Amino acid sequence: MTLTLYTAPGTCALASHIALEEAGAEYELKQLDFSKTEQLSAEYLSINPKARVPTLITPRGILTETPAILAFIAQAFPSADLAAQNDPFAFAEVQDFNSYLCSTVHVAHAHRRRGHRWADDPVAIEAMKKKVPESVGACFDLIESEMLQGPWVMGDSYTVADPYLFTVAQWLEGDGVDLDRIPHVFDHRNRMSKRPAVQKALNALRKPAVA
């Protein structure tokens, strides 16, 4: 199966990138330079009209949302056993965690630099930035106390929830969240960073022009 993943450094596409590595998938990586607004090119918009990453091109069609791409990788490479795909409840638990990351945690984070999506007034955009440490912090408090079972997100089984949590946890310092209050998340991030799949994905990325 020929797969192509569009990514950009510093984005949530890292989760799909790591999952492809964990699955042992063959894929081509294409990196967009957001500083040159390559995501707005006519060519890219014809592939992904949302003008965001990730985009996964498969022989059957295109997927553009992280939880869907992660579910697809888990199901298309069953031998990697990345999402308990023969157990509807266990599979749904993975989706539950990933949905929270995409709809609540990533969204809280996005108010730091993408406030223009939801308001035009510069005062409003500044007010959104100001609340990010609190709103992202509250999300991670919940992950720390209620959701991260340990050692992996779903307990003993490593799943596609792990690269996604690792990816979102990359943004904690920038979002102004004190890591001391979330020791299990911090430990998870450290252990994830040592996995060969994670190192390979991170090393493949160009360094962003602005850290």
Added chain:
Amino acid sequence: MTLTLYTAPGTCALASHIALEEAGAEYELKQLDFSKTEQLSAEYLSINPKARVPTLITPRGILTETPAILAFIAQAFPSADLAAQNDPFAFAEVQDFNSYLCSTVHVAHAHRRRGHRWADDPVAIEAMKKKVPESVGACFDLIESEMLQGPWVMGDSYTVADPYLFTVAQWLEGDGVDLDRIPHVFDHRNRMSKRPAVQKALNALRKPAVA
């Protein structure tokens, strides 16, 4: 299988409610009164610390995110054929659509009445409200032009993407989106409203105190 769905009128929990009906599931329905902040009761927080709906209680555990609950219902009731569960790519396409609804469309909508999640300044909260017709409208333009295949979201197959789109489309008038510009979404909403499962779900809900 004993299932319990927590819902509240006017919320996205309607999607899970309709899906349970479509699947022919036996379930108990519990309605929270948000005007009495019942979602913040100690009893409810012990079930769902996110203090939101939906919550689906299953014999194996609890799910609290719409895309996960919809995936679970589709996979736990395979005879209803609600998400192409034997085809990883087709299944992922359903997740792709549902992820967009939860992470982008619902989030854009939420800035109308839940702006306090992302800013404290009343000026910012007003600025967020003001942009909702534009941001939700842009989401539905994309659904209309690129995503809704017709007659159902995924084409000829009715899936759990359909009750979710119907649910989010309930909010269009309140969000100030002109329905004339999205005729396929409007037609989909009309056809959905005639399905017995949808009528049964809507009739089961208490009328909200504030429309």
